[in-house]
Amino acid sequence: MTSQTITAATAGTWQLGDLTVNRIGFGAMRLPQQGAALRADAVPSDRERSIAVLRRAVELGVNHIDTAAFYFSPLRSANELINRALAPYADDLVITTKVGPTRAPTGEWGTHARTPAELRGQVEENLRQLGRDHLDVVNLRIVGSDSIAERFGALAELREAGLIRHLGLSNVGVGHLAEALAIAPVVCVQNPYGIGAPAAQEEMLRLCGERGIAFVPFYAIAGAGREGGASGTDSEEVLAVARAHGVSAAQVRLAWTLSRGPHVLAIPGTGNPDHLLDNVAAGGLRLTEDELARLAAPHAS
Template sequence: MEMRRLGLNGPSVSAIGLGCMGMSEFYGHSDRTTALATIAAAIEAGVTMFDTADFYGMGHNETLLAEGLRGKRDRAFIQVKFGAQRGPDGAFLGIDARPGAVKTALAYSLRRLGSDHVDLYQTCLDPAVPVEDTIGAIGDLVRQGYVRHVGITNVDAATLRRAHAAHPITALQFEYGLMSRDIESEVLPTCRELGIGVTAYGVLGRGLLTGSSGSGVGDYRSIVFPRFREANRAHNGGLADALQRVAQSNRITVAQAAIGWVASQGDDIVPLVGARTPERLTEALAAPLHLQPETLFAIEEAVPQAAVRGSREMSAHS
């Protein structure tokens, strides 16, 4: 497994990380035994980066990951997102990133993870709380030894600068892939100026590029993501077909082409793959991490950003 440094002065992690969200909810049924086998296969293959959040399955994902990593915690770099609030029915209620809430959330995460520390603790932006206050609270936890590195998710360049001034940010988590490239205009250059690494989710367009309909029992993609609405999905499916042809000509799969494209954008970027079976994980880990310029060009021609229909953001409307 190739390794990459997370940020200018950050830790060395596997060049591809395992995103665990889908093992608990949102993308339909996931088998617990298969999920645990996937985590085990990731460790065996040399994956060190594992991405979770306290609100994935409302704690379920952390306990699942803890079970999968039992006896192997020292071989894993666990990054945890916090802040999203949910009701008993699973509905999202907003963000709470007040300093007291930060420390309480971490206490519960540590218990669920069965660990005395989190490697990277990532805040969601709370519009009611200055980002400096939230980052300062995580900085306190770093000094106390409960957190190793500070992270942040889905913020603009100005907010990222404010956060980094409050405490050095090791990594930003942001949606980045062929279908979602808005990070490139301001946020990614700011990360590189400040020496902040990037962990990229949504690399496969949440499954659009690999033919997922985003529907079925327990799968919310076709409900909450405009790109999965029927008309948009049909159009975007044409882009996936074009990518399929490019992938075939390069003797790789569509998933490998999409992962390889992101990985090739810089050694400061770690793609997160949401594999839920050992087979899909094996496919993802075989993605080329340094595609040739002509291949990158052909991939971008197949899936031009301007041709993608529907917002990447969650929405109740088309």
């Protein structure tokens, strides 16, 4: 596949409610800084380069961008970069954001928003930063196993008020999904997932597929590296498949993730134009049944 034919549409599409998105999207977490993401001492990224990456992503057919108001470094905010690069927004561009975590302007993490007023404040901050009058999708991101009914109910009220179009969940368990569905429709679940994922995440992937809910893995490439990015210590199984196709290990990990179901979306993030091209190209990589089985084995992670 040449760079002229690489497009995010190659991986197919899925519906987030009434919004159609290509299954290869873009995660904005890494845009505001160099190196590891979400650190108080992060080095700001090159602003023009980050803006160029966003515009190139859209040129390549990406129409699903994942962001959050707490994605920032000194001098840089992911939402501000998106606003600067892409506004006025194309009609088919879907921007998904998340609320819950709080960060001080200095970058230190605080407690999660829990009250309706706190969550509304975070929704309004995303609206302001993105320059929107409504948010396409808002995910409630949580930590822990306690009830989310009050928090999700508060977001459902903002949906009814027209500030939010669709609702999703992030970093949740099966019980949370059931709790949320009793309150309002859920269009997506964002959870950590990739090669070697634990059984609990496989179960969530299956449940989402049965209910027509998008399953949107994060850290599909980074794995245990999380905010720090891929560790570069891929298994021999991943490396062997990569060699067989003449692609990178990261592309194999993305292709495997997308193979897990038509409802699985990918949101790989990068501030590197070359990595962006590779990530989008992974949507066209087709692995054999034997390769998929080898990569699903416990020792392949």
